[in-house]
Amino acid sequence: MNIILLGPPGAGKGTQARRLVDARNMVQLSTGDMLRAAQSSGTEIGKKVAGVMARGELVTDEIVIGLIEEQFSTVKADGFIFDGFPRTLAQADALGHLLARAGQKLDAVIEMKVDDEALVARVTGRSTCANCGEVYHDVTKPQPADGKCSNCGSTEFTHRPDDNEESFRTRLLAYYRDTSPLIGYYYAKGQHVAVDGMAEIDAVAAAIRDILDKS
Ligand code: ADP
Ligand code: ADP
Ligand code: ZN
Numbered sequence: 001m002n003i004i005l006l007g008p009p010g011a012g013k014g015t016q017a018r019r020l021v022d023a024r025n026m027v028q029l030s031t032g033d034m035l036r037a038a039q040s041s042g043t044e045i046g047k048k049v050a051g052v053m054a055r056g057e058l059v060t061d062e063i064v065i066g067l068i069e070e071q072f073s074t075v076k077a078d079g080f081i082f083d084g085f086p087r088t089l090a091q092a093d094a095l096g097h098l099l100a101r102a103g104q105k106l107d108a109v110i111e112m113k114v115d116d117e118a119l120v121a122r123v124t125g126r127s128t129c130a131n132c133g134e135v136y137h138d139v140t141k142p143q144p145a146d147g148k149c150s151n152c153g154s155t156e157f158t159h160r161p162d163d164n165e166e167s168f169r170t171r172l173l174a175y176y177r178d179t180s181p182l183i184g185y186y187y188a189k190g191q192h193v194a195v196d197g198m199a200e201i202d203a204v205a206a207a208i209r210d211i212l213d214k215s
Pocket of ligand 3: 130131132133151154
């Protein structure tokens with residue numbers, strides 16, 4: 001089973017993708033995580049994208065499609081959760097070709113709907129476990145009082161440099177301009193389903209489970 005989690009920055013894509021990985025033996029393919037990993041390991045791609053990502057603009061289609069192709073051809077899984085990819089129509093086309101060549105299909109495109117005002121609060125309060133990637137939020141999912149990640153026990157947490165209000169506004173604009181047309185694209189193909197991303201994390205997870213059980 002292959003699904004896309006589609007939604008603006010802070011919608012909860014990463015949070016829900018991690019839940020699905022634990023519950024369903026699927027693999028999360030997050031282009032944001034791949035690009036951040038490229039930056040921390042100092043690859044050519046990492047150096048090239050650093051400024052663009054800090055400003056909140058989109059990385060070129062060529063780079064992200066290349067990263068997805070590489071992961072898709074090397075990682076074996078019962079299914080993939082595409083998180084933060086595709087973000088443009090060109091990326092959506094490339095994904096369609098990639099799946100078709102592998103004899104696979106997309107089972108669902110799940111749009112996570114969240115109000116703009118809630119998004120800015122989510123993004124500016126976000127932190128991540130440096131060891132396992134567990135996602136926290138200052139208000140809605142605080143780090144445990146003992147300072148240890150509830151998933152892995154690590155005491156190191158990071159705050160993304162692009163999770164500031166200015167960069168967020170640029171990312172939101174990029175979402176509306178370049179990514180939101182994908183909603184109509186997948187709707188026309190009969191693959192689009194929406195969930196209320198304003199609900200609590202467990203309730204969103206339940207709604208996604210229902211969709212996958214029916215797909
Ligand atoms: P968020 O969790 O806020 O939605 P991501 O971690 O998915 O953000 O992406 C962080 C940044 O990485 C984006 O602002 C963009 O610069 C770059 N990026 C990630 N995925 C893509 C993509 N599919 N196409 C272009 N740029 C991307
Ligand atoms: P995305 O990957 O779409 O950018 P994340 O999963 O990283 O989003 O979530 C953004 C922030 O919002 C994180 O701090 C996360 O803990 C928090 N969050 C995620 N889902 C919810 C929710 N349903 N309600 C409240 N906060 C949430
Ligand atoms: Zn952890």
